[in-house]
Amino acid sequence: MYSTIMANKKIKPDSTNRRNFLRLGLLSSVSAVAGVSLVSNLIQDEEKTSGEKVRLLTPDGNIVEVDAESINKYPEAHITSAESRKGIPDKKFVMVIDLAKCKNARKCVESCQKAHNLDYHEEFMKIQLMQDNEESFPYWFPKPCFHCDEPPCVTVCPTGATFKRDDGIVLIDNDRCIGCKFCMTSCPYSARLFNWGHKDSFDNTDQPYSPETSVPAAEGTVMKCDFCPDLLRQGELPYCAKSCPMGVIYFGDKNEDIVTNGEETVRFSELIKERSGYRHLEHLGTRPNVYYLPAVNRESLLENGFKNLDEEIIERYKNVPYVQELKNKGKL
Amino acid sequence: MDLEIRKRELAKEFYPMISKTTRGSKIWIGFLIAIILVGLVAFFLQIVKGHEITGMRDNVVWGIYIINFIFFVCLSYSGAFIAGILHFFKSPWKNSVSRIVEIITILSIMIGPIFILLCIGRLDRLHYLFIYSRIQSPIAWDVLAILTDLIGCLLYLFLTFIPDFAILRDNCENAPKWRRKLYKYLAIGYQDTKSQRDRLYKITKTMSVMIVAMAIITYTVLAWIFSLTLQPGWNSTIFAPYFIVAGIYSGIGVIIIAMFLIRKYYKLEHYIRKAHFIGAGIILLVMSLLYGYFTFSEYFARWFSHSTANHFLLDTLFGRYFWEFIFANYIGVLVPIVILFVKKFRTIKSITFAAVIAVLGLWLNRYLIVVPTLETPYIPIQDTRPEFIHYSSTWIEWALSFAGIAAFVLFFILLMKLIPIIPMSGIIDNEREHKRKQKEVTQNNRLW
Numbered sequence: 053m054y055s056t057i058m059a060n061k062k063i064k065p066d067s068t069n070r071r072n073f074l075r076l077g078l079l080s081s082v083s084a085v086a087g088v089s090l091v092s093n094l095i096q097d098e099e100k101t102s103g104e105k106v107r108l109l110t111p112d113g114n115i116v117e118v119d120a121e122s123i124n125k126y127p128e129a130h131i132t133s134a135e136s137r138k139g140i141p142d143k144k145f146v147m148v149i150d151l152a153k154c155k156n157a158r159k160c161v162e163s164c165q166k167a168h169n170l171d172y173h174e175e176f177m178k179i180q181l182m183q184d185n186e187e188s189f190p191y192w193f194p195k196p197c198f199h200c201d202e203p204p205c206v207t208v209c210p211t212g213a214t215f216k217r218d219d220g221i222v223l224i225d226n227d228r229c230i231g232c233k234f235c236m237t238s239c240p241y242s243a244r245l246f247n248w249g250h251k252d253s254f255d256n257t258d259q260p261y262s263p264e265t266s267v268p269a270a271e272g273t274v275m276k277c278d279f280c281p282d283l284l285r286q287g288e289l290p291y292c293a294k295s296c297p298m299g300v301i302y303f304g305d306k307n308e309d310i311v312t313n314g315e316e317t318v319r320f321s322e323l324i325k326e327r328s329g330y331r332h333l334e335h336l337g338t339r340p341n342v343y344y345l346p347a348v349n350r351e352s353l354l355e356n357g358f359k360n361l362d363e364e365i366i367e368r369y370k371n372v373p374y375v376q377e378l379k380n381k382g383k384l
Numbered sequence: 385m386d387l388e389i390r391k392r393e394l395a396k397e398f399y400p401m402i403s404k405t406t407r408g409s410k411i412w413i414g415f416l417i418a419i420i421l422v423g424l425v426a427f428f429l430q431i432v433k434g435h436e437i438t439g440m441r442d443n444v445v446w447g448i449y450i451i452n453f454i455f456f457v458c459l460s461y462s463g464a465f466i467a468g469i470l471h472f473f474k475s476p477w478k479n480s481v482s483r484i485v486e487i488i489t490i491l492s493i494m495i496g497p498i499f500i501l502l503c504i505g506r507l508d509r510l511h512y513l514f515i516y517s518r519i520q521s522p523i524a525w526d527v528l529a530i531l532t533d534l535i536g537c538l539l540y541l542f543l544t545f546i547p548d549f550a551i552l553r554d555n556c557e558n559a560p561k562w563r564r565k566l567y568k569y570l571a572i573g574y575q576d577t578k579s580q581r582d583r584l585y586k587i588t589k590t591m592s593v594m595i596v597a598m599a600i601i602t603y604t605v606l607a608w609i610f611s612l613t614l615q616p617g618w619n620s621t622i623f624a625p626y627f628i629v630a631g632i633y634s635g636i637g638v639i640i641i642a643m644f645l646i647r648k649y650y651k652l653e654h655y656i657r658k659a660h661f662i663g664a665g666i667i668l669l670v671m672s673l674l675y676g677y678f679t680f681s682e683y684f685a686r687w688f689s690h691s692t693a694n695h696f697l698l699d700t701l702f703g704r705y706f707w708e709f710i711f712a713n714y715i716g717v718l719v720p721i722v723i724l725f726v727k728k729f730r731t732i733k734s735i736t737f738a739a740v741i742a743v744l745g746l747w748l749n750r751y752l753i754v755v756p757t758l759e760t761p762y763i764p765i766q767d768t769r770p771e772f773i774h775y776s777s778t779w780i781e782w783a784l785s786f787a788g789i790a791a792f793v794l795f796f797i798l799l800m801k802l803i804p805i806i807p808m809s810g811i812i813d814n815e816r817e818h819k820r821k822q823k824e825v826t827q828n829n830r831l832w
Binding site: 173178180181195204207209210211212228229230231232233234236237238240241242244245246247248249250271272273274333336338364365367368369371 | 433436441442443445446504505518524527612613614618761763764766767768769772
């Protein structure tokens with residue numbers, strides 16, 4: 053509880069800084085002079101101490117008191133490959149996706165792509181349109197990596213490039229990946245992507261590589277949804293959960309039995325109990341850490357999910373029986 | 385000293401075959417080298433431009449490279465299996481074919497793994513397999529098994545070569561200097577004394593058992609790469625024995641084809657006889673029955689239990705891959721059975737034809753195990769990029785596949801330039817055995 057509340061406190065100053073930074077980028081391209089002055093402002097901004105002290109839990113379990121303003125510097129700390137194998141102490145991350153609320157707004161996909169420098173078709177978070185059988189009604193199904201407790205991908209990796217951390221997150225160290233793709237064939241959820249060719253963005257070394265950010269990607273290696281541990285370390289929600297306009301994605305800590313979608317914070321166990329939460333393809337025995345709440349009492353019409361979509365995205369769902377029905381009726 | 389005279393005779397008979405290169409075979413070698421060069425260009429392009437230029441994408445992450453890999457490793461495994469058994473049971477007609485089998489074994493275990501390397505995204509990090517090796521991974525088992533098998537097969541092949549190297553060393557005074565030096569070096573001082581012969585025989589026999597065991601382990605581990613995953617179509621308890629049976633099936637097929645070609649081009653009708661084809665044909669018949677049985681059990685169980693995922697897979701197999709499925713699993717099994725079952729049909733040509741059908745069918749069977757399974761994952765593919773939905777191999781992949789086959793044939797021809805394809809020492813052994821038996825018969829007669 054303690055750290056979650058702290059986390060919520062921290063989100064605010066940081067996100068304003070981020071906005072400042074973006075604004076800075078825009079303005080400086082217009083006017084160099086204005087840019088310089090803004091940079092100097094920003095530096096002053098960072099040096100200034102607020103005097104307000106905040107107590108924080110460090111990764112190794114100590115409570116320290118730091119100045120509120122210096123918290124923002126912490127996220128920039130680079131997490132090395134070795135550090136990223138350990139995980140955040142005493143955490144057990146879990147995600148709950150409320151299918152009743154999802155209207156395929158694709159904000160989770162887009163923000164994730166932006167944060168991880170992914171191309172249009174590269175999606176760590178995919179939104180499938182699932183129709184379990186011809187009689188049942190389809191539903192939008194956001195699908196990240198399930199960060200299984202019995203991850204088949206980790207078992208088969210010959211070099212330990214993909215690993216399971218103590219906090220439940222499954223990550224890939226693309227410095228160690230040899231690109232054999234065995235993990236991709238063993239993942240029953242098709243969660244993994246391969247970098248088939250070279251891209252300019254791979255050469256961008258502005259940000260040093262960390263398995264926690266998955267950026268920059270590397271040719272000939274595998275990548276996937278990472279649950280954004282870099283944000284988790286800052287006490288923020290992953291990009292997908294943060295950006296969802298409907299509050300579909302709850303994220304939290306199983307140890308504390310708490311999940312939040314940024315608007316409401318609820319007990320994980322109660323949410324699962326009351327809403328009959330389930331895990332996709334439970335029978336495979338992979339024990340995912342992503343739970344789904346069934347699409348009952350939906351908040352919006354399924355068809356709304358087709359609004360404002362690129363033709364190419366709509367085409368993806370053409371094999372779903374319901375979509376074919378819609379097309380036949382001329383409603384799509 | 386009639387033994388020495390016989391050796392000289394044999395060396396005289398076989399040496400021209402290894403030393404002379406006809407114009408036809410020169411053209412043939414040139415052609416093979418050209419194919420390999422095209423393959424090398426393709427390889428270079430793949431390295432420079434990345435795997436993007438292959439047909440492999442996120443769903444079908446392994447394409448015909450891995451199919452070729454399974455195919456060649458299974459050739460090697462079945463070669464080792466057959467060579468080991470031939471040697472161990474001292475079958476009288478084995479001599480003429482044993483070296484063909486052994487060479488197939490060694491060449492395919494050298495070429496097969498190259499194909500798996502072509503699947504790997506980061507060849508520059510290949511040594512990570514050893515530095516960061518995780519023994520829990522079936523790939524680590526595969527690396528261990530294949531390396532052990534490779535070393536074992538090389539040793540075995542060398543052991544069977546030693547007596548012939550010795551004969552060539554002692555009886556080829558006219559040979560160029562480098563060749564004589566090479567034979568002297570390779571014969572490692574073997575003088576064919578009684579104690580040397582006995583020792584070599586014992587070691588070879590032990591190794592023949594070992595390579596059978598190693599071959600079974602290697603191919604089992606290879607089958608596990610697929611069957612230990614959760615994929616519908618792969619997750620099957622019978623995959624390892626299925627692969628073992630299918631391996632011998634295609635292996636014996638390739639042996640028959642090799643026997644046919646070598647017999648024809650090197651005019652060895654005297655040594656490779658119809659009896660060999662009939663014998664191999666009978667093994668092919670038995671294996672085709674077994675292979676058909678396994679194939680049927682595998683797909684019948686999937687169809688009868690009809691879980692959603694299996695249903696989806698079978699729909700794809702009988703829809704999009706209908707003709708491939710028919711060819712691989714009906715024609716590829718039934719045609720060899722019919723040809724070999726009817727005694728009248730058992731001619732050298734028809735047995736070879738059956739073998740060709742079996743080999744092609746089996747390659748396609750492997751394709752159907754790999755590709756359609758990856759195209760029908762648990763979570764349906766929802767994508768608009770055609771190359772991500774269906775796999776279709778590019779010229780790069782085909783060029784490299786043919787380069788692999790060309791390399792196989794080329795190395796075969798080159799090895800036949802080093803050592804006679806019919807083991808001379810084996811002929812001598814047979815004759816010696818024959819004499820001993822005759823002697824025993826006369827002795828026994830005297831006693832009576």
